[in-house]
Amino acid sequence: MRHIISLDEMTMDEWHSLYSVCEQIMAHPEDFSDRCRTKIMASLFYEPSTRTNLSHQAAMLRLGGSVIGFSDPQVSSVSKGETLKDTIIMASTYADVVVMRNPKEGAALAASLYSSVPIISAGDGGHLHPTQTLTDLTTITRYRGSIDGINIGFCGDLKNGRTVHSLISALVKFENVNFYLISPRELTIPDFERRLLKEHNCKFFEITGLDPIIPVLDVLYMTRIQRERFVDPLEYERLKGVYILDKGKMTRAKKDMIVLHPLPRVDEISGEIDDDPRAGYFEQARCGMFIRMALILHVLESGRIRPEKLAAKEQPQLCHNSRCITQTEKYLPPMTGINGDKTVCAYCDKEI
Numbered sequence: 001m002r003h004i005i006s007l008d009e010m011t012m013d014e015w016h017s018l019y020s021v022c023e024q025i026m027a028h029p030e031d032f033s034d035r036c037r038t039k040i041m042a043s044l045f046y047e048p049s050t051r052t053n054l055s056h057q058a059a060m061l062r063l064g065g066s067v068i069g070f071s072d073p074q075v076s077s078v079s080k081g082e083t084l085k086d087t088i089i090m091a092s093t094y095a096d097v098v099v100m101r102n103p104k105e106g107a108a109l110a111a112s113l114y115s116s117v118p119i120i121s122a123g124d125g126g127h128l129h130p131t132q133t134l135t136d137l138t139t140i141t142r143y144r145g146s147i148d149g150i151n152i153g154f155c156g157d158l159k160n161g162r163t164v165h166s167l168i169s170a171l172v173k174f175e176n177v178n179f180y181l182i183s184p185r186e187l188t189i190p191d192f193e194r195r196l197l198k199e200h201n202c203k204f205f206e207i208t209g210l211d212p213i214i215p216v217l218d219v220l221y222m223t224r225i226q227r228e229r230f231v232d233p234l235e236y237e238r239l240k241g242v243y244i245l246d247k248g249k250m251t252r253a254k255k256d257m258i259v260l261h262p263l264p265r266v267d268e269i270s271g272e273i274d275d276d277p278r279a280g281y282f283e284q285a286r287c288g289m290f291i292r293m294a295l296i297l298h299v300l301e302s303g304r305i306r307p308e309k310l311a312a313k314e315q316p317q318l319c320h321n322s323r324c325i326t327q328t329e330k331y332l333p334p335m336t337g338i339n340g341d342k343t344v345c346a347y348c349d350k351e352i
């Protein structure tokens, strides 16, 4: 857990340790108010954000540290054509930790190749969003006491929702979690997630309707249809508004079901349920700041890092995913991984 690119390498011990620090921070924030004095966090947001950007900044400030960075690449030298590599070398020269959001899949892994300090991914395109997952795990644990044994429904854009991909990848490590994957047929989970669920022998059901399944759920994870990831705007127009959680649907849910949403929402959760005690999404965003405080403390223990020297392969296998960071940052070394029986691009996880 030197860089936070995905949570694949997070052990259960590390999760319990992070969660324990998070609980201590929530109980006694004053004990932590000076822990990052003299430390600087660079916050590089190439894509819009409210929660992830502000909560990381608030987390560092509450730890007594300082923040530099940009929330719009147009105000940085990225607008003059600077590469991701050069930007990261600079940011990691000035700061002790870098938090980065980028629209390209695999951008966080690419950044980690050139950074001399820990990289925390704040989301890479439609791929992964690991700190949102820590936020989600924290919220579920606080509401339910445990994650093992839950029936969780993911509803909405499961193809493009990076928060969904990251959370599924983490939940397969817990015991007896049952997955109900509710989406239009055009927006089902990507193959790498389906393979992961099979590899871990998880029970999962891919369905199109929310109504029949809502009574069995312990957690309902709503997501936005991600307009910015659609190539065809007409397809977005056809699919938007397909799921709307309202009071009527909530009457059929368990009394202790919790509704989560990474936010922002558009219309998929009606404002009329905001006051329902089962609406956990604003509390979820609040938990995000505290678990990110625990995470910043954790990665700062790594200190300075010597970026790995990568040997070029003689016959590299190139990724053809148009959303992959390797398509725009051409100097990146091609790297592959294995997912199930498939060879995948190590940056974006798409099959090669």
Ligand code: CP
Pocket: 048, 049, 050, 051, 052, 053, 123, 132, 262, 263, 264
């Ligand atoms: N949950 C989340 O990623 O929200 P933002 O896009 O506002 O950061």
